[in-house]
Amino acid sequence: xxxxxxxxxxxxxxxxxxxxxxxxxxxxxxxxxxxxxxxxxxxxxxxxxxxxxxxxxxxxxxxxxxxxxxxxxxxxxxxxxxxxxxxxxxxxxxxxxxxxxxxxxxxxxxxxxxxxxxxxxxxxxxxxxxxxxxxxxxxxxxxxxxxxxxxxxxxxxxxxxxxxxxxxxxxxxxxxxxxxxxxxxxxxxxxxxxxxxxxxxxxxxxxxxxxxxxxxxxxxxxxxxxxxxxxxxxxxxxxxxxxxxxxxxxxxxxxxxxxxxxxxxxxxxxxxxxxxx
Numbered sequence: 454x455x456x457x458x459x460x461x462x463x464x465x466x467x468x469x470x471x472x473x474x475x476x477x478x479x480x481x482x483x484x485x486x487x488x489x490x491x492x493x494x495x496x497x498x499x500x501x502x503x504x505x506x507x508x509x510x511x512x513x514x515x516x517x518x519x520x521x522x523x524x525x526x527x528x529x530x531x532x533x534x535x536x537x538x539x540x541x542x543x544x545x546x547x548x549x550x551x552x553x554x555x556x557x558x559x560x561x562x563x564x565x566x567x568x569x570x571x572x573x574x575x576x577x578x579x580x581x582x583x584x585x586x587x588x589x590x591x592x593x594x595x596x597x598x599x600x601x602x603x604x605x606x607x608x609x610x611x612x613x614x615x616x617x618x619x620x621x622x623x624x625x626x627x628x629x630x631x632x633x634x635x636x637x638x639x640x641x642x643x644x645x646x647x648x649x650x651x652x653x654x655x656x657x658x659x660x661x662x663x664x665x666x667x668x669x670x671x672x673x674x675x676x677x678x679x680x681x682x683x684x685x686x687x688x689x690x691x692x693x694x695x696x697x698x699x700x701x702x703x704x705x706x707x708x709x710x711x712x713x714x715x716x717x718x719x720x721x722x723x724x725x726x727x728x729x730x
Contacts, residue, residue, distance in 0.1 A: 472485075472494070472498060473498065473501060473502075473729050474727075474729055475727070475729070476502075476612070476614075476726060476727045476728065476729070477670075478612050478613055478669070478670025478671070479668075479669050479670050480654070480657045480668050480669070480670060481668060481669075485658075486658075487655075487658040487659070490654055490655060490657075490658045491655065491658070493651065495613070495650065495651070495654045496642075496647050496650060496651055496654075498613065499613040499614065499642060499650065500642060501729075502613060502614035502728040502729065503614050503615055503642055503702070503728070505728045505729060506614060506615045506725065506728050509573070509574065509575060509615070509725070511574075512573075512574025512575070513572060513573045513574040513575075514571075514572045514573075514574070514698075517572060517573075517698060517700065519638070520637045520638060521635065521636075521637055521638060521639060521640035521641070521699065521700040521702075521703035522635045522637060522687075522689070522697065522698070522699045522700070522703070523572060523697070523698045523699075524689065524691060524695060524696075524697050525572075525695065525696040525697075525698075526691070526692060526694070526695050527694055527695075528568070528621065528694055528695060528696040529564065529694055533560075533561070533564060534623065534693070534694045536558070536560075536561065537558075537561055537621065537623045537694075537719065538623040538624065538693075540558055540561065540592075540623075540719075541592060541623045541624070541717050541718070541719065542623075542717075544592050545592075545594070546591075546592035546593055546594030546717050547591075547592075547593070547594055548593065548594065548595060548596065550589065550591045551591070554591040554592045554593070555590065555591045556590045556591055556592065556719060561719070562586065562587075562590060565586070565590065565619075565621065565719070565721070566582075566583075566586045568696070569586070569619060569698070569721075569723070570582060572698055573617065573698075573723065581725050581726065582723060585721065585722065585723040585724065586721065586723070589721045589722045589723070590719065590720070590721040591719075591720060591721070592717065592718075592719060592720075593620070593717065593718050593719070593720035594715060594716075594717045595631065595707065595715065595716050595717075596713075596715050597630070597631035597707070597708075597709075597710045597713070597714045597715070597716070598710070598713050599709060599710055599711060599712060599713070600709065603707060604666060605706060605707040606706055606707050606708070606709055607664075607666070607673045607706055608634070608636065608673065608674050608675065608676060608678075608679050608686070608704050608705065608706045609666065609671050609672060609673045609674070609704065609705070609706060610639075610671065610672050610701065610702055610703065610704050610705075611671055611701040611702065611724075612670065612671070612701070612702065612724070613650075613670065613702070614702060614728045615640065615700055615702050615728075616700070616701050616702060616722070616723070616724035616725070617698060617699065617700055617701065617722065617723040617724070618698075618699055618701050618720070618721070618722045618723075619696065619697060619698045619699070619720065619721050619722075619723070620633070620696070620697045620718040620719070620720050621695075621696050621697075621718055621719040621720075622691055622693065622694075622695045622696075622697070622716075622718050623693060623694060623717075623718075623719075624693050624716075624717070625691065625692050625693045626689070626690060626691050626695075626716055627690055628688060628690060628708070629710065629711070629712070629714055630710070630714050630715075630716040631707055631708040631709060631710040631714055631716065632688050632689045632690055632691075632708050632716075633688075633689045633697070633699070633705060633706070633707060633708070634686050634687060634688050634689065634705060634706050634707070634708055635686070635687050635689060635699055635703065635704075635705045636679045636682075636683050636685075636686050636687070636703060636704040636705065637683065637685075637687055637703075638683060638703075639679070639682075639683055639703040639704040640700040640702045640703030645682050645683075646682075649672075649674065649678075649682065650672060653667055653672045653673075653674075654672075674704060679704055683704075688708060701722075
């Protein structure tokens with residue numbers, strides 16, 4: 454499949470400007486035919502989107518580039534760690550972002566922004582980065598119950614292009630807290646990932662895809678499939694005062710727990726809303 458999406462589409466007479474001017478990933482909304490999907494248009498679109506973001510991806514921390522996840526221990530100095538720990542402990546937090554849980558501590562937000570900009574190889578003044586930091590940074594509380602049917606416990610990719618989520622843990626996270634799991638190197642659009650994505654896309658066009666979240670474009674895979682393709686699924690167990698940054702084009706999920714648990718973090722997402730812009 455050509456790296457040039459427009460050329461690829463033109464060669465197959467399936468050029469459609471709307472496909473490479475929107476970040477829509479929902480298969481029901483894209484209105485492609487079986488023939489178009491079989492020709493590989495979804496994979497070409499993913500290649501093209503990620504190629505458009507390569508100037509960002511190629512300047513970030515090498516471990517994040519290579520593995521898709523970066524764990525930075527002892528992230529804040531002693532004073533700032535104590536400040537963050539007190540903030541996280543005393544504030545309620547929520548599972549999803551809300552006006553009540555946005556990070557109000559401007560000093561901490563300033564530190565996170567500068568450190569994350571360095572890790573991601575961008576500038577704090579880059580408009581899309583600055584907007585994401587100001588509007589997507591909040592105190593997250595994950596209330597985890599055993600076998601609760603949480604869709605975030607299915608291994609999945611968020612979208613079809615490079616995007617990032619981060620968590621600052623002032624407290625240690627162990628297996629009992631239901632840590633994030635990540636499939637290292639699954640953010641790389643190599644042949645194994647292309648083949649998997651293409652199979653999953655075609656299930657929809659063959660009327661064999663039963664997972665509604667895969668149909669919405671957030672492809673799912675089983676842990677067995679992840680191990681078969683990538684060798685292991687890593688539970689992100691960390692000590693206190695740790696920052697975790699993950700490329701969520703890579704496969705990841707929330708762990709299940711054996712008993713009720715809560716974990717809190719300062720959390721944010723950095724998705725360059727439309728990679729085609």
